Amino acid sequence: MKITEMYSPDLRKPNHDNQFIQSNHLHQHLLSQIESLIIQTENLSPNYHSLPETISSDLRQTLTHLTQLPPFPNSLKLHIWKLAYRLWNACIDISNAVSILPSSPSPSHSSSFVENHAKLRHIAADMISLAGDVTSVTSPAVKSASFYLKTGLIWHDLRTFDLASSCFERATDIVSKLDIAAISDSGERKMLLDLNLARSRTAWEISDRNLAIILLTRAKTLLFGSSDHYKQLANQYLIFGKSVLSKNNDTDNSLKEALKLMSEALDLSEKGSSAARTREQIMELKELRSKSLRFISAVHLQKGEYESVIKCVKVLREGNGGGDGGDHHASLPVLAMKAWLGLGRYGEAEKELRDMVVNKGIPESVWVSAVEAYFDAAGTAGAETVKGVFLGLLGRCQVSARAAFRVANRVLGCVGSGGEGSSLRTKVVADLVSDERVVALFASEATAKERAAMHAVLWNRASEHFRSKDYETSAVMFEKSLLYISHDIENRILRAKGFRVLCLCYLGLSQFDRAQEYINEAEKLEPNIACAFLKFKIYLQNNDHNGAINQVQAMKTCFDFTPDFLSLSAHEAVACHALPVAISSLSNLLSFYTLGRSMPTTEVVVLRTLITILIQDPGNEVEVLKFMKRVHDRASELGTECFFGKEETGRREKNWFAVTSWNTGTKCGKEKKYELCAEFLRLVSGFYGLVDCQEEEHSIMVCKSLILSVSAMVASENQKKTALTDSEVKQAVELLDRAGKILTSISAGTQLGGDKITTVEPDLFFVHTFNAYDIYGRLGNFGPQQQLHFVKSFATSKACDPKYLLQIGLSTSQGPRSNPEVASFALNECLSALLSSPSPDYPDVALVVRRLIALASIHKGDSDDNAVQNLYKQAYRIMVGLKEGEYPTEEGKWLAMTAWNRAAVPVRLGQVDAAPRWMDAGLELAREVSGMETYRACMEDFATAFNKKSHSHSNG
Secondary structure, X not given: OXXXXXXXXXXXXXXXXXXXXXXXXXXXXXXXHHHHHHHHHHOOOOOXXXXXXXXXXXXXXXXXXXXXXXXXXXXXXXXXXXXXHHHHHHHHHHHHHHHOOOOOOOHHHHHHXXXXXXXXXXXXXXXXXXXXXXXXXXXXXXXXXXXXXXXXXXXXXXXXXXXXXXXXXXXXXXXXXXXXXXXXXXXXXXXXXXHHHHHHHHHHHOOOHHHHHHHHHHXXXXXXXXXXXXXXHHHHHHHHHHHHHHOOOOOHHHHHHHHHHHHHHHHHHHHHHHHOOOHHHXXXXXXXXXXXXXXHHHHHHHHOOHHXXXXXXXXXXXXXXXXXXXXXXOHHHHHHHHHHHHXXXXXXXXXXXXXHHHOOOOOHXXXXXXXXXXXXXXXXXXXXXXXXXXXXXXXXXXXXHHHHHHHHHHHHOXXXXXXXXXXXXXXXXHHHHOOHHHHHHXXXXXXXXXXXHHHHHHXXXXXXXXXXXXXXXXXXXXXXXXXXXXXXXXXXXXXXXXHHHHHHHHHHOOOHHHHHHHHHXXXXXXXXXXXXXXXXXXXXXXXXHHHHHHHHHHHOXXXXXXXXXXXXXXXXXXXXXXXXXXXXHHHHHHOOHHHOOOOOOOHHHHHHHHHHHHOOOOOOHHHHHHHHHHHHHHHHHHOHHHHHOOHHHHHHHHHHHHHHHHHHHHHHHHOOOHHHHHHHHXXXXXXXXHOOOOOHHHHHHHHHHHHHXXXXXXXXXXXXXXXXXHHHHHHHHHHHHHHHHHHHHHHHOOXXXXXXXXXXXXXXXXXXXXXXXXXXXXXXXXXXXXXXXXXXXXXXXXXOOHHHXXXXXXXXXXXXXXXXXXXXXXXXXXHHHHXXXXXXXXXXXXXXXXXXXXXXXXXXXXXXXXXXXXXXXXXXXXXXXXXXXXXXXXXXXXXXXHHHHOOHHHHHHOOOOHHHHHHHHHHHHHHOOOOOHHHHHHXXXXXXXXXXXXXXXXXX
């Protein structure tokens, strides 16, 4: 049946529109039907957990027909009255029988039963209302209102508030016709009060608060001076006030409304105390007064009216002056403490908190809440107080592990809060959680959840300090967290983790012995790569490089080892400036790349890092060369893109190795490590050969490295005083040929003043020519021709310079592989170049002339005396017209003296043709040299005498 169909009809208005009056037979027929249905209800078995809905629906339908046939005679009314009581009593019997059954029905059956039971009660109330006034029944209106009240209470409990409200309104309408002042029965008076309160509660439930409060105000007229009535009404005010607070609505209006309701409750409880007659009634109302005051204090506290809270607490503690000692409820110290905190009077708040320690009546939840509230307000300054209070509570009562956790968690605060007082709070908690009594709270299996939570809180705070590098505090907290890990098989991994992180803390504090102790303990519980790596770190910190290197090998034997740890070890070693250890770690890491395993870091990066470390210390050039060769070999084996990387990344990597090889090679050259220098420079050309780029800059670098590599080979030969082998000579020839081709291609593409300007250094051409002369001089008969070819090519190049030709001429004119033809060519070309200069370098000119005269004298001798004499004449022509001292004086004197001295042999031999020519050459040169006047006079005298003698001989 729908709810709208269940509202009681208006039984006071009979249907006057009926076209006929029902006969007495029809009345009896309907009443017999009602009685039959009531009999069915009475005969229901107590074990039947459900009332058939057909009974209530049939009864409602029959009653509806009956209401259309008034007026009823008194006898009929009495019959209806009796049937209503039978139905009501049957409902009571069924309800009582079901309540004592051993097994409860299912929720669905229970809901259906209660609802049908309420419907039957509602029908009974409507039947009594239909009967109205019955002559033989006393106070029928009160009884009818009572039925509606009880039915409405059932609907209220079922939260069917519309039907409940309808019942209460019908009851109120019925009793409104009564003279309330004339009612003397206490039960009837209580019914009137209960009706108002019930109707008020229902109005409150349907959010009609104004009506609810109005009904409570009306109820004040129904108290009849009874202390129980005062208590009942005061309780209802208090319930409404608590309801307002429970909505978690701290707005000013809500708090004012709650305070007003509770003040009404307080006022009623005080008035009720005056009306009380028994001690029990007085105590009940005093308790209600205290309860109201406590809630009023709580409202004042929420409103921030701390002075009012203190006043309320004081009144409660002092009592009514009757010697009862006042109120000692557990909430009072908390209220007082919070109020003192709000007033900033921490001394009084602390006193309230400490007084709670000796009050055994305060529940655990209350004092824990008080401790939290005190610390929230006092902050770090209250940490020591909180610790003292908590430890005091441990000695007073049985404290739970959950309470200990809440206190520790609140004192620590949120992880990440940090701040100035963070370390102090951490210290307080460390002292608290390490107390034996606190640890004992978490020892049982029943506290496993709290123990895990405490460990997590301590661990997280320790981690926070660790991240901020406060290793000392972090170590303390990690150690305390170990107290909350069980010593069983399941937790051994967690304990090992704690020992490992403690090892890290003491490493950060440079307490390496303590770190060693902890990592040893961790290794006993869970030997793994993490333990091995931490032992490696300890070796590093102790500067035990050999131990660290051995530990690198030990790490490789761990079951959970991965190559990442070798890379990490290298980084740690570099950070500790333990370069030998870093080199060992990276060298071990390289061994995994040839196995074809997937690696987190590319091989080229590892090799680059390793070489970077090696070149930091002098003396590692051999190792650097070894790994450089590995780079070149692996790149050739795997392919440049696969090894170095693609596009710009690969290009940068290849250039890095080429430049590093060049720098290391030139450094070795400066340090006279010529053999290593040659190797590195050859690698430079190899790395640039891997670069898919035709840039002229790269070509020049390749050319330069090839040429200087040969220079280093020759220098190494001279240093070791061991001649180059045939294979080395062949290799040098190949290198020079490659360099020569590059030089030729660059020179061919270079046109001064054109679009392309060469960037090749002239020195490079010279060094190439010089090396080619040296190396090709070792090739037997074919060599001299090639030597001359290289020098002639260089002489015709734009890179040629007189100084280079002079150096070539001087070098080729002496030594085991001298070539007079090359020397003569080079010196003559040099002389021509010097003399063609606008400002000739006459010291170099003099040197070239002297060396040409020496070459001609040694290699041509007397067979070509004219050639030598022509050189002296050329020197004379050079000197003619020069300023004094412009041509080196000493060189001029040397020319004059040697030319004069060359006449000595012809003079002795009487060669009158040859001797005068040399004497004339010497005199001519002497005349051009300052400071030879005395020598020249002697020369002239001797020449005159010789000429006279020669003339007399010719005449004779």
